[in-house]
Amino acid sequence: MINKTKQTGTATLNVKGKDIEFPIMSGTHGPDVVDVKRLYAEAGVFTLDPGFTSTGSCESQITFIDGEKGILLHRGYPIDQLAEQSGFLEVAYLLLNGELPTQNEFREFAGLVTQHTLLHTQMDRFFDGFRRDSHPMAMLTGTVGAMSAFYPGAMDSSDPEERNLAYIRLIAKMPTLAARIYKYTQGQRFVDPINELSYGENFLRMCFSVPAEKYKISPTLARAMDKIFILHADHEQNASTSTVRLAGSSGAHPYAAIAAGVASLWGPSHGGANEACLNMLREIGSVDRIPEFIARSKDKSDSFRLMGFGHRVYKNYDPRATVMQKTAHDVLDELGIDTPILRVAKELERLALEDDYFREKKLYPNVDFYSGVILDAMGFPTEMFTVLFALARTVGWVSQLNEFIEDPSQRIGRPRQIYTGAAQRDFVPISDR
Numbered sequence: 001m002i003n004k005t006k007q008t009g010t011a012t013l014n015v016k017g018k019d020i021e022f023p024i025m026s027g028t029h030g031p032d033v034v035d036v037k038r039l040y041a042e043a044g045v046f047t048l049d050p051g052f053t054s055t056g057s058c059e060s061q062i063t064f065i066d067g068e069k070g071i072l073l074h075r076g077y078p079i080d081q082l083a084e085q086s087g088f089l090e091v092a093y094l095l096l097n098g099e100l101p102t103q104n105e106f107r108e109f110a111g112l113v114t115q116h117t118l119l120h121t122q123m124d125r126f127f128d129g130f131r132r133d134s135h136p137m138a139m140l141t142g143t144v145g146a147m148s149a150f151y152p153g154a155m156d157s158s159d160p161e162e163r164n165l166a167y168i169r170l171i172a173k174m175p176t177l178a179a180r181i182y183k184y185t186q187g188q189r190f191v192d193p194i195n196e197l198s199y200g201e202n203f204l205r206m207c208f209s210v211p212a213e214k215y216k217i218s219p220t221l222a223r224a225m226d227k228i229f230i231l232h233a234d235h236e237q238n239a240s241t242s243t244v245r246l247a248g249s250s251g252a253h254p255y256a257a258i259a260a261g262v263a264s265l266w267g268p269s270h271g272g273a274n275e276a277c278l279n280m281l282r283e284i285g286s287v288d289r290i291p292e293f294i295a296r297s298k299d300k301s302d303s304f305r306l307m308g309f310g311h312r313v314y315k316n317y318d319p320r321a322t323v324m325q326k327t328a329h330d331v332l333d334e335l336g337i338d339t340p341i342l343r344v345a346k347e348l349e350r351l352a353l354e355d356d357y358f359r360e361k362k363l364y365p366n367v368d369f370y371s372g373v374i375l376d377a378m379g380f381p382t383e384m385f386t387v388l389f390a391l392a393r394t395v396g397w398v399s400q401l402n403e404f405i406e407d408p409s410q411r412i413g414r415p416r417q418i419y420t421g422a423a424q425r426d427f428v429p430i431s432d433r
Contacts, residue, residue, distance in 0.1 A: 005059055008032060015043040029064050029073075046416040058245065058410065062095060062399055063236045067313040072320065074234060075099070083323040088199050088229040088392075089113060092171055095234055095399040116172035117193040117202065119180070120150045127184045136181045136387045137266045143177055144170075145259035155253045157405060166254040167398040174391045175199065179206030182384055200225035203391075208379065220334040221378060224327045228371055231320040232389055234396025235313075240264040240271070244397045245404045246413040254401060261397045262390050271386040271393075274372035277308035278341070278382050281372075286340055287347045294348075298357055308369030309352060310362065317364045324370035325349075331374050345373045 009024040011034045020042045023035045033056045040046055049055045064073040072079040075094050082091050086100075093101045093109045101109060126146055130139050148155070151169065153162045180190050183206075191206045200222040209215030235241070243264035247257040265271035284293050297306040311318050332342060349365055352358045375385055404410050 004028065004061065013039075013043070015045055018043065027059070030066065040416075046418070048418055052242075052415075057237055057242060057413075058404065059407070060237070060400070060403060061098065062403060063234045063396070065236050065313055067311070070314055070317050070319050072235075079231065079319050080323050083227050083230045083320075086230065088226045088233070088395075091230050091233055092395040095395055096167065096402065112168050113172045113199070114195050116169045117176055117195075119173060119176050123147075123150065124180070124190060127180060130184070132185060132187065134185075136178075136185060136383050137262065137271075137390070139181045139184070140177065140387050140390060141259055141262045141266070143181075144174075144262055145255060147173070148253055148255035151255070157248070157251055157253050163254060163402060163405065167402065170254065170258055170394050170398055174394045175203040176206065178384075178387050178391045179203060181387060182207050182380070185381070185383070198222060198226070200229065204378075218334060220330055224331045224374060224378075227323060227327050228374065228388070229392040231324060231367055231371070232392035234393070234399065238270065239267070240393065241397060241400050244401050248401045248404055249410065249413045251412075254398065257401055258394060258397050261393070265390050265393065266386060271389045273307065273366075274368040274375070274389070275382045275385045277368050278372040278376055278385070280307040281341050281344050281348070284344050284348070287343050290344065290348055290351060294351065294355070306352075306363070308372065309358065309365055311366045314366070318366040320367035321365055321370060324367050324374070325365070328370040328374050328377075331377055335377055337377050342373065342377065345369070 005025040005027055007023045008026040009032075010021045011024055013020050013022065020039075022038070024032050025035050026032045036047060047055070062075065064076075065071065074082060074091065075098055077094070077100075082094075086094075089110050090101060090106060092113075093106060123143065123146065126143055127139070130142075147169070151166065153159075153165070156162055176193055183190050189211060191209050193202045193206060197205060197217070201217050204222060204225055205215050205217065237245075240261040244257045244261040247260040248254075252260075268276055284290060293304065293306070296302045296304040349369070352363065352365065358364070372382075372385060375388065376382070380388065
């Protein structure tokens with residue numbers, strides 16, 4: 001990794017009467033940062049930043065987000081251009097390698113991924129150990145970590161060739177794992193991948209085909225699946241990506257680091273947002289109840305939150321939602337589905353976009369609102385939504401992990417704290433207490 005930051009000035013901090021200067025660094029886009037690496041050595045103090053919301057944990061060349069302007073770039077390319085004009089495996093190559101592939105590079109990369117889609121036959125036995133009603137993310141966390149037992153070469157994360165092979169295997173096998181998890185929860189026979197199909201087509205077929213009849217591939221649904229994967233491929237230093245980097249900083253092998261990311265994504269405040277959105281639509285239940293819930297969302301004394309609107313990062317329209325909105329309408333038209341839930345979603349979208357309160361607060365529908373609607377229409381149960389998120393985000397995780405490992409400035413993660421517990425005291429034997 002080539003360092004691309006440059007010093008643009010200095011910041012002076014006065015600590016206990018002593019002035020200390022720190023360099024102000026500038027990147028390609030985004031706000032400047034104050035480099036405080038030497039703070040403890042120079043001043044004997046730490047910074048306190050719960051949630052690290054004002055702390056840059058790394059230098060990265062993969063993804064840039066400007067939440068105020070609604071911008072999301074992967075390696076400099078706007079997300080809407082990638083989603084509309086590219087495919088998931090092409091974006092995967094871009095994230096991993098830094099540049100879009102030539103035709104020959106893409107054929108080689110796609111061929112490698114295709115060659116590694118099958119799982120070791122013994123991995124299928126893992127599923128027999130799970131209850132049928134196990135949460136799909138519990139199964140995914142366990143089986144991703146278990147892959148390390150089948151590929152011991154990946155234990156050496158310092159070997160670039162072994163690392164790259166692990167990345168290819170993870171990208172290739174995640175759809176197969178996710179489809180098996182779905183089939184297992186449905187009590188259906190596992191379906192193996194077919195090499196002639198695209199990434200999205202293969203995944204849908206492994207999920208929804210049955211032995212009794214030939215599966216008919218819908219180009220509209222396959223393309224929608226591909227777009228969902230692209231739009232969730234990476235999103236800068238979020239909780240799960242930071243978890244992957246932190247796990248990788250200890251020298252943990254890629255399968256362990258990615259399993260840690262899956263576990264972090266499981267949280268309802270992160271990967272479970274589209275599931276929470278669909279549950280909200282079900283709670284509303286019918287179009288005539290929408291005004292009631294909109295009124296509740298405006299009432300500060302009411303704990304109800306309108307899920308699927310607004311975003312912690314984006315203070316403008318989520319750029320992914322623009323693409324997903326059109327995709328949602330394409331999918332619903334293709335399937336010809338008209339359920340109470342989908343009617344609620346369409347009307348809630350319309351009212352929120354027209355409501356002055358939501359426009360003033362910049363509470364626009366986000367990617368989770370539309371992706372939940374699409375996945376539900378396709379037939380995925382809500383418990384599978386986060387699994388699909390993890391499937392897509394795997395390419396971002398491995399790209400971020402690889403960047404971390406190749407960055408000579410990175411060290412094992414070790415956040416500091418301010419201790420507020422009991423002061424030092426002497427131990428008293430239990431007989432005297």
